[in-house]
Amino acid sequence: MLSRTHFIYISACVAAFSPSCLLSFSVAAMQVTEAFKHAFLKQMLLGFQASAVSTNSMGFQERKNAIKLSADVAMAVARGSRKWTRGLIAGLSEEQQNRSFLQLILGEQYERRLMKPCYSSWKIPRCRKIVRRSLRVCCRRQKKKKNQSGVLARTLVEKRTQQLKRLVPGGESMDGFSLLDETLDYVLSLRAQVDLMQSLLTTVESSKLRSHSKRTLPERKASYVGK
């Protein structure tokens, strides 16, 4: 009953997917494993199915958002439990419309994941801000004259760090070191996501071309019309 097109579909996805990840594999061998890719792909397709993107009742924007949503959720789920994954899911569930989808996909894990980052997400930055403010006050009292270039470099780095914190999901509640750590992880996962979606796209398009070229067979037409 299962069509071979689907096998080829998925297998082409994975086959096309694996060589492109070898580069990241050599640099950070721990992350982009076969299991991760499989879990990612499977979760993404589950997500597509759950949000029913293949039916036509959605507009284009809706479909695009649904695809992106399921891709992001798949990435977070496949990666496991990291700070950025928790931040990502928390960020996605901010919007009401995503919640039903998330509930569907994650099931009972969803509530658990929601509860987790709440604790750390606002307390730590607040404490850190307080500490920093007091430090700044102390420094200002102690030394009036500062190293100009040092200050400039530091503020540049500060600005960049703030920007990076906005980019990486869940980044606000991380300190400098774990921010870099999570960025590393996040970049690898993003790369994997891009590769996966790219290969999915090419497979879909190529199979579309193939089915397009096959449409001239007459007996199939007759069988369709007959029924």
Place this chain on the structure above:
Amino acid sequence: MEPRGSSGVGSGNSGTYTPEIAESLRFEEEIQSLIDPSFDASSAAGGSFTALLGLPANQAVELLHHPGPGEPPASAATDTLRLPFGCSSTFVERAARFSVFATDDSPASSSGGGLSPGLKAEPPDSDSPPTLPAPAGKPRRPSKRKECEKSKVSRRPRWGFLSRKAVAKKSKSAEENTSAAKPAAEENTSGDKLPYVHVRARRGQATDSHSLAERARREKINARMKLLQELVPGCSKITGTALVLDEIINHVQSLQRQVEFLSMKLAAVNPRIDFSGLDHILSAECGPLAVASGCGGGASDPAMWASDTAASTGGIRRMPAPPQIWHLDVVHPQQSSTVWENNGVAHPHFLLSPATSLVGYDPASSVPLNSNRLKTEL
């Protein structure tokens, strides 16, 4: 432990090693070579590393802790994560521990035993060894030299090994503290999971507790920055934290934009593909997915599809409805127009066969949705 060829760590010799250890060792070696260009990974590190693997733990560490000539001044000259000798000593130490872990030798068996649950408990895709320094802020100074203690087993070991290396093994020639090479060797081989980290100050640098902690923290951050630099293309030539961060930000933004774009393209293509059947296929066929896309030509097998059509009536019912709806649906101009043309011929073999699998296997969650949509279409 059988000695390995100098071609590399864990390339083919995983007889007693689990694959994770082999990968982690290879990864460490690569990171080592990335961080320290003077450290010739291909020959020297491999040679020394694998040669020292043959020795039992004590001898290996003691061998390394008799400092080589000219090593400390060289390391003192560079401020960054440059520990040509020190790093390899930690490598060997870890390798020694791994070898112990693999072969169950006695001298460091406690540490090996302590390591093995940590190692086995890790998820398969985290390969770094399970030790991590205490966070930089902790007051470690009284314990640094006085006791013979080791770094603790970490909770979160993924990237931690680098910082542990940086922190734990700065070779020190100024003998301010009482620890000599001997107790250092003892420290390294004895003890397993004590919560203090040894940070040794480099020559000519302050051994103030604050500055040591600062330096440890800075070196951790520098190690991460180096990793990120290697990861982001075109970043290795840039010096300076702000510029590197700039590049990283650009890279992340571009990746996110790519995801947007690809999801847009997938949305444009999507109406032809019914993803509901694929879940079943994935769950059933996760194993033999090594089928090359080259045999996609064989996929268009008329016999296969003929059998499919025989089994499905619901799929055929769906068939006339969609093309009309697609014509009405004004979506993405240039790409989707071709999609419509293809569909106008009304030969969604693709749609038909997914529909058969939909009929054949209905996951509970998708049944209500799809049945509703079927009703609305018809």
